[in-house]
Amino acid sequence: MKILFATSEAHPLIKTGGLADVSGSLPNALAVLKHKIRLVLPAYRAIMDKLPPGVMLKKMAEISVQGCGREFTAKVLQLKAGAVPGIDVPVWLVSIPDLFDRAGNPYLAADGSDWWDNGERFAMFSKVVTELAMNRLGLKWQPDVVHTNDWQTGLVPALLSLEAQRPKTVFTVHNMAYPGNFPRSLFEQLKLPWALWESEGVEFWGHFSMLKAGLIKADQVTTVSPTYAKEICYPEFAYGFEGVLQKRQAEGRLVGIINGIDKTVWNPERDALIAVHYSAQKGRLAGKRANKKSLLSDLCRLRGETEKRSNDRMLDCLDKPLIGLVGRLVEQKGIDLVLEILPELIEQTHANFVIVGAGDKVYEVQVKALAQKYPNRIWAFMGYSESLAHRVEAGADMFLMPSRFEPCGLNQMYSLVYGTPPIVFHTGGLADTVVNATEEHIKQGVATGFVFYDPSRQALKSTVLHALHLFTKKGIWQTIQKTGMVQNFGWEASAKQYVELYLEKR
Missing domain, CATH: 3.40.50.2000 (Glycogen Phosphorylase B;)
Structure with a gap:
């Protein structure tokens, strides 16, 4: 035709x-x-x-x-x-x-x-x-x-x-x-x-x-x-x-x-923008760790820290969970819910956060204020960077995408193929592409991420805590990663x- x-x-x-x-x-x-x-x-x-x-x-x-x-x-x-x-x-x-x-x-x-x-x-x-x-x-x-x-x-x-x-x-x-x-x-x-x-x-x-x-x-x-x-x-x-x-x-x-998704662009086996290539079958664990190490070092340098300070911070954070968010900072994307629970997650968990995006000025100001309040736990980059988006997908341990509505969404699919289990609200394309890590789904070997069903701060927080808990169960976590990575999201x-x-x- x-x-x-x-x-x-x-x-x-x-x-x-x-x-x-x-x-x-x-x-x-x-x-x-x-x-x-x-x-x-x-x-x-x-x-x-x-x-x-x-x-x-x-x-x-x-x-x-x-x-x-x-x-x-x-x-x-x-x-x-x-x-x-x-x-x-x-x-x-x-x-x-x-x-x-x-x-x-x-x-x-x-x-x-x-x-x-x-x-x-x-x-x-x-x-x-x-x-x-x-x-x-x-x-x-x-x-x-x-x-x-x-x-x-x-x-x-x-x-x-x-x-x-x-x-x-x-x-x-x-x-x-x-x-x-x-x-x-x-x-x-x-x-x-x-x-x-x-x-x-x-x-x-x-x-x-x-x-x-x-x-x-x-x-x-x-x-x-x-x-x-x-x-x-x-x-x-x-x-x-x-x-x-x-x-x-x-x-x-x-x-x-x-x-x-374009597998010539978004593919951890060949992505030119990430530090180390890996796949579901080869080098997944070492590759994710190497990319996390590289990402943490880059984030510290972007903040203007000295090489020694950057290296110390990277080593301190390497074994702690890193949660990434890349997207528009607008209400549709649920950034207000994220901002509400971030201080509590900082106080109650060992998780660190990297936020990359731009949008409503009020949310940009709040993100920057939290990054300044918790400089050892939150990195914030205001604006869009294609290369940084790729490095976050490869280097983060999990990906936060709590959109109130999402016609399709691409970042959750990028996250899955990069072995970075997404945390999403049950809507639109997020509901069609992410299988919740319930006990039943884990037993069946089909779990690929974490889903919450009420667009509230409480539901989002409890889902993040569930993900952080499973992150400590290395065998389960690696199974969830690999299940997501072998999904076929090509065109x-x-x-x-x-x-x-x-x-x-x-």
């Missing part, structure tokens, strides 16, 4: 979250299955600036698109497959300099605020993707399927629904918390077809919703785990869209397919599920 995969970010070209990991990996997995893929995303300044020296972009097409009271010239530039390591399919970059040639990330200005014209920006991108899908730009390449992702491309299935002889459309929701809601005036100014302005279209309580456009007009709606596909049909997870989602579910057109199975979905009749 010919598949046009439209997204607002894709690793390693541009990344703000899990959408980029999926968009960078799933097209590659589909290509391995012999399908012809084109990955299309905006030509952000950040992408153009970091293309490897000597990489050439070929201009494939040019088109005028109607914006809010003005016309834009959009160019489609092609990046050859393999030109950027990690991207094995041709990439089409939609260049509209007035909209995408800016400092900052895909959605936020340098000061952290939303771009004021995000609605117009991604509507223009969607219009160009629609023209590509209908083969109206002279490229002589019309896809059989257009796979769109999140609200930034939600308008594409809606626009294609008005076309004759159109490709099939699939819309994947990576997080319902971001609805892409804009005033009706934006819809009017964009001169979009009025046939779409209805309750069975893009209208949402008088507003223009690009998320709803994809949910209601795509031939198939998917989300990134089976449990999350069920959860989003309930009001507490649906953000007002439960009626639409229940309708799609009843039609058999809402499916949950668990994300995979092969999930990519085949998407192919089956693409092949279903409209």
